[in-house]
Amino acid sequence: MAPARRPLSGRVGLVAAALVVLGEAVWLVAGLPGGALVSDVGAVAVSGWAAVACAGVARRHPAPLRRFWALLAATMILAALGRTVWTVERLGGHGLPHTPLVGALFTAGIVTGTAALLCSVAAPRSLVGQARTLLDGVIVGLALIPIGWVVVFRNLAAADLADPLRTFGLLYPMLDLMQLTILVAIAAPPRPVWRALTVIGIGLATRAVADAGYVSLVAHDSYAPGHPIDVCWPLSYLLMGLATRYPPPPSCAEEEETGESPLPPWWRVALPYLPVGGAIVAVVLARRPTGQTPHLIFLGMMALLGVLALRQGLAANENLRLVARLRRLAYSDQLTGLPNRLTFTRRLRRALRDDGPVAVLLLDLDGFKQVNDRFGHAAGDRLLRTIAERMTDATGRDGMIARLGGDEFAVLVAGDRPVPPERLALRLLAALEPLPGEEDLGVHPSASIGIAEYGPQHTSHTDLLRDADIAMYAAKAAGKSAYRTCTPQLRESAVTRAELIADLRRAVDEDQLLMEFQPIVDLSTGAVRSAEALLRWRHPRLGVLPPARFLPLAEETGLILAIDRWVIHEACRAAAIWRERSPEVTVAVNIAAAHLRRPDLIATVTGAVGAVGLPLRALTLELTESALIEGSEAVLDRLTQLRDLGVGIAIDDFGTGYSSLSYLHRIPATELKIDQSFVARLDADDARAYATVEMVNRLAGAFDLTVVAEGVETGGQHAAVTAIGCVHGQGWRYGRPVALPELLQTLTPVDAAR
Structure with missing residues (x-):
């Protein structure tokens, strides 16, 4: 939406007001006759125009800008009225009409102007913040x-100060400087600078100079109406009207929406206290020879002490609130409102010191990462808040639930427990079950719960938490959405697992990994046209380990990335050797889901292929259904680029995961591998299994995907998948996984009938 155009009348009014100020300045400096009337009429005219300009811009802005400009319009109206009354009374023979009515009008303008500043977009939003800013100005x-007294009245005799209106004239510049201080406080960096406030600040400074100069001239009996200093007042009004030409910066509105207030610079904090030292010195200098302090200074200092006490009381109250907020930040989780890890640990240690029965339930959400990946972190945060509420209701008074971080929660059960921890775990699992209608959302994960009860085998709270963690991983391994209690067997298994992880970290560097290849045959000819690279680990103590024994650990620890890179390079090297004897063969490698999310996947693949001079079409990446369906758009784009380069993309173990037609449209696959669990049932004349494999084969044909039947072990299974029309087969029927030298011996066609 284009910004609203400023009306032509506004520009004409600004030019006219500027000409009035310029004309008045020339008139007064030149000392032309009628200077007093010119001064009064000019001030009334410009202040009236400024009031109209502020009122006009107020109608075009939403609150709080409307309040800001409306209060400034009221300030200019009061200035025009005050100057009009001043002019009338002066022409009526009052000389310098320092009457209560004029003073009341000008003071009311100070009040509305101050209120306007406190309503601006840069002002604090809270009443406490506004009160603090106002007190700083006061x-x-x-x-x-007292500083002004020393500067203006120091050399005047006491008789010259008998007129109270003369001495109390110091209040005018004091009020001006109060407003200027408030403006500097609210517009101080690092807030974005609004040019309107800058122009208004210049106007306030101009008015402060005018009031200070006027008071000094009057005190020394050297002021007469029409003095050149009079031009400063209409000039300040002109600047107020000029400020209406500047819209607020967008960042001010954004700050208002977020409610975030940037930290002020150090000088902003010290600003109200800087003149206090000068005031103390001025009080000493202002003492009369008789030792008395002028009444105005005495009253001013008493008021200053009172305001300082009020300001410090407000600061002390803010400090107490800040301490309370910091305690909440330190001991509670900001997302869910639950106690955090620090609070949980302190309560756990206190419970252990009480020597009562203590149990810890450690909960980890299953599949929460997929929620963040598919729906974004905002959806994940909402889900965590919902889950926290449900688990709090399920726990009740039987324990203290805390969020330890991420998607990990813990429950402390201590003292006289009304329910066993196992029953509490069942209540928590039931609370996390999706409600009617939530099953279709796909954003409600379950939880795995580990239970550990304090006993003689524990020496500290860390041992108890370690055992709960061990039990939680056992619950995940048991199929998730379950609980397990830590036992000596689980503890021993965890130690073995930790040792295996430590050994796995050395496996790549010490060349302990090896590759075997299982042939993939052309079912129509029996020829070996491809092979799947299968990873093995030659453990120095445990012997050769299959991938199921160590790849899950590699994925949990992040070692899978280094292992995957080694597999890709080793498979490409083997394929290059093989293609020297059979130029059309290909090799397939399995890729972990974590590697799909790596932006350097394409570089890794192309680098491995290029290093051995292998064409990209000779490599196929095998990916599980779950890894593909949970991939982001960036992952799918990455796979599309690889497919367009010629790399094959195979969906491994098809049928065991989502198997949704919608995701087949999205995934850039070139090959589909039917899971061996379906092929295995073909031997038993299972009509459903036969129909399933046949359906998958037709589905693959509709999507122009090559089909590989996995797990073919018998002649009956071979005959069935061949009759169904599968193009390729893989399994022990055609060959077990072997090292590369043995694979090279299978280049002759395999007798598919045997």
Whole structure:
């Protein structure tokens, strides 16, 4: 939406007001006759125009800008009225009409102007913040009273100060400087600078100079209406009207929406206290020879002390609130409102010191990462809050639930427990079951719960938490959405697991990994046209380990990335050797889901292929259904680029995961591998299994995907998949996984009938 155009009348009014100020300045400096009337009429005219300009811009803005400009319009109206009354009374023979009515009008303008500043987009939003800013301005203004006394009235005789209106004239510049201090406080960096406030600040400074100069001239009996200093007042009004030409910066509105207030610079904090030292010195200098302090200074200092006490009381209250907030931040989780890890640990240690029965339930959400990946972190945060509420209701008074971080929660059960921890775990699992209608959302994960009860085998709270963690991983291994209690067997298994992880970290560097290849045959000819690279680990103590024994650990620890890179390079090297004897063969390698999310996947693949001079079409990447369906758009784009380069993309173990037609449309696959669990049932004349394999084969044909039947072990299974029309087969029927030298011996066609 294009910004609204400023009306032509506004520009004409600004030019006219500027000409009035310029004309008045020339008139007064030249000392032409009628200067007093010119001064009064000019001030009334420009202040009236400024009031109209502020009122006009107020109608075009939403709150709080409307309040800001409306209050400034009221300020200019009061200035025009005050100057009009001043002019009328002066022409009526009052000389310098320092009457209560004029003073009341100008003071009311100060009040509305101050209220306008506190309503601006840069002002604090809270009442406490606004009160603090107002008190800062009052402190500066009161501190400047004794300073102004020394500057203006120091050399005047006491008789010259008998007129109270003459001495109390110091209040005008004091109020001006109070407003200027408030403006500096609210517009101080690092807030974005709004040019309107800058122009208004210049106007306030101009008015402060005018009021200070006027008071000094009057005090020394050297002021007469029409003095050149009079031009400063209409100039300040002109600047107020000019400020309406500047819209607020967008960042001000954004800050208002977020409610975030940036930290002020150090000088902003010290600003109200800087003039206080000068005020103390001025009080000493202002003492009369008789030792008395002028009444105005005495009253001003008493007021200053009162305001300082009020300001410090407000600061002390804010400090107490800040301490309370910091305690909440330190001991509670900001997302869910639950106690955090620090609070949980402190309560656990206190419970252990009480020597009562203590149990810990450690919960880890199953599949929560997929929620963040598919729906974004905002959806994940909402889900965590919902889960926290359900688990809090399920726990009740039987324990203290805390969020330890991420998707990990813990429950402390201590003292006289009304329910066993196992029953509490069942209640928590039931609370996490999706409600009617939530099953279709796909954003409600279950939880795995580990239970550990304090006993003689524990020496500290860390041992108890370690056992709960061991039990939680056992619950995940048991199929998730379950609980397990830590036992000596689980503890021993965890130690073995930790040792295996430590050994796995050395496996790649010490060349302990090896590759075997299982042939993939052309079912129509029996020829070996491809092979799947299968990883093995030659463990120095445990012997050769299959991938199921160590790859899950590699995925949990992040070692899978280094292992995957080694597999890709080793498979490409083997394929290059093989293609020297059979130029059309290909090799397939399994890729972990973690590697799909790596932006350097394409570089890894192309680098491995290029290093051995292998064409990209000779490599196929095998990926599980779950890894593919949970992939982001960036992952799918990455796979599409690889497919367009010629790399094959195979869906491994098809039928065991989502098997949804919608995701087949999205995934850039070139090959589909039917899971061996379906092929295995073909031997038993299972009509459903036969129909399933046949359906998958037709589905693959519709999507132009090559089909590989996995797990073919018998002649009956071979005959069935061949009759169904599968193009390729893989399994012990055609060959077991073997090292590369043995694979090279299978280049002759395999007798598919044997």
